[in-house]
Amino acid sequence: MSSEYQVGITVIMPVYKVEKYVAKAIETVLNQTFSDFEFIIVDDGTPDNSGAICDEYAKKDSRIKVIHQENAGAPAARNRAIDIARGKYLYFMDSDDWAEPTMLEDMYKLAEENKAELVVTGFFIETYYSDTEKYTQIQTEEPAEYPTQQAFRENAYKLFDKNLLYPPWNKLYSAKYLQNNNLRFPQTWMDDFPFVLSFVRDVKKVIFSPTPYYHFMRARAESETAKYKSTLYEKREEEHEWMIDLYKYWDIKDEEKKAAAMEMVFRRYIERIIGCIENVTNPNCTLSKKERKAEIKRILNNPNVSEALKIAKPKSKYMKIMLLPVRWKNVTLCYLEGTVISKFKTKNVKTFAKLKANR
Numbered sequence: 001m002s003s004e005y006q007v008g009i010t011v012i013m014p015v016y017k018v019e020k021y022v023a024k025a026i027e028t029v030l031n032q033t034f035s036d037f038e039f040i041i042v043d044d045g046t047p048d049n050s051g052a053i054c055d056e057y058a059k060k061d062s063r064i065k066v067i068h069q070e071n072a073g074a075p076a077a078r079n080r081a082i083d084i085a086r087g088k089y090l091y092f093m094d095s096d097d098w099a100e101p102t103m104l105e106d107m108y109k110l111a112e113e114n115k116a117e118l119v120v121t122g123f124f125i126e127t128y129y130s131d132t133e134k135y136t137q138i139q140t141e142e143p144a145e146y147p148t149q150q151a152f153r154e155n156a157y158k159l160f161d162k163n164l165l166y167p168p169w170n171k172l173y174s175a176k177y178l179q180n181n182n183l184r185f186p187q188t189w190m191d192d193f194p195f196v197l198s199f200v201r202d203v204k205k206v207i208f209s210p211t212p213y214y215h216f217m218r219a220r221a222e223s224e225t226a227k228y229k230s231t232l233y234e235k236r237e238e239e240h241e242w243m244i245d246l247y248k249y250w251d252i253k254d255e256e257k258k259a260a261a262m263e264m265v266f267r268r269y270i271e272r273i274i275g276c277i278e279n280v281t282n283p284n285c286t287l288s289k290k291e292r293k294a295e296i297k298r299i300l301n302n303p304n305v306s307e308a309l310k311i312a313k314p315k316s317k318y319m320k321i322m323l324l325p326v327r328w329k330n331v332t333l334c335y336l337e338g339t340v341i342s343k344f345k346t347k348n349v350k351t352f353a354k355l356k357a358n359r
Contacts, residue, residue: 011040012091018096033101034104039061044073075195079185091104094216116207144208149204169216190239200246280338281338300329
């Protein structure tokens with residue numbers, strides 16, 4: 001990364017198997033009202049025509065730089081781009097999503113006017129239940145300026161609770177802060193969340209805008225969110241430990257704020273346990289029925305689950321009911337519940353998206 005910034009923003013986008021969507025993603029960047037950017041696209045050894053599509057756009061716009069590399073994963077692709085970035089701020093785009101045209105301009109203004117190290121905004125989650133029909137959910141929160149490190153740490157739980165601090169793409173990052181702290185995406189599955197956690201760990205000045213700009217596309221058949229994941233439970237445990245570690249490090253003194261943060265951490269953990277159980281009952285799961293039940297039993301007997309059930313305060317009747325089999329540690333009921341959820345979310349995508357949004 002250059003120590004002398006030559007453009008306002010470096011937009012970074014890894015590309016892999018997205019030939020149906022990458023053109024729209026590129027155009028959504030090129031059509032931004034903010035023009036002082038460079039656009040680094042990293043073709044991560046994609047076997048389809050995605051890389052060629054990117055090259056065609058690069059011929060037409062000098063702001064685009066396409067890097068072709070052997071497949072090494074999104075973290076490596078993003079990190080390679082970070083190493084050569086020349087922007088004062090960094091923005092990370094996914095190659096199958098799109099953004100509103102004023103996103104970069106508005107983010108840049110917020111960062112400059114407030115001398116912010118991190119700008120966070122609202123976003124859209126668009127769940128498709130047919131080729132053209134979708135359910136749109138808006139993730140946002142009240143506007144907020146956190147002028148001090150303490151103010152951000154005490155109130156970050158509100159942003160975490162609305163999923164606003166989890167993804168990388170609804171944020172503008174100070175390149176100087178990134179460089180000074182030597183931050184990169186870790187070589188792991190779901191690399192974006194630990195990257196964001198590493199960024200917010202010592203951040204001092206954060207601005208949140210409630211305006212949604214980014215359109216996150218969910219529930220396509222080939223999407224990562226629709227697959228069975230054999231390591232999902234271990235990943236959720238790891239994420240929970242990251243959050244516990246973060247709040248221990250922050251050491252919030254305000255007891256009311258600390259309690260609110262811990263309730264959020266454990267509530268989100270226990271809600272994800274339901275997802276882990278459903279993952280085990282996914283039709284694509286390779287385990288036998290006996291092995292699936294044994295896995296569910298292992299999940300239920302985790303001390304973290306018992307602790308979470310004591311601290312968490314589910315916000316909806318729907319979630320309270322969903323947690324009953326977990327509270328009872330009833331493997332058979334949990335298995336049945338997971339099976340029902342798997343079938344329901346496949347056949348009733350729109351309704352499931354609404355229930356998930358209001359859980």
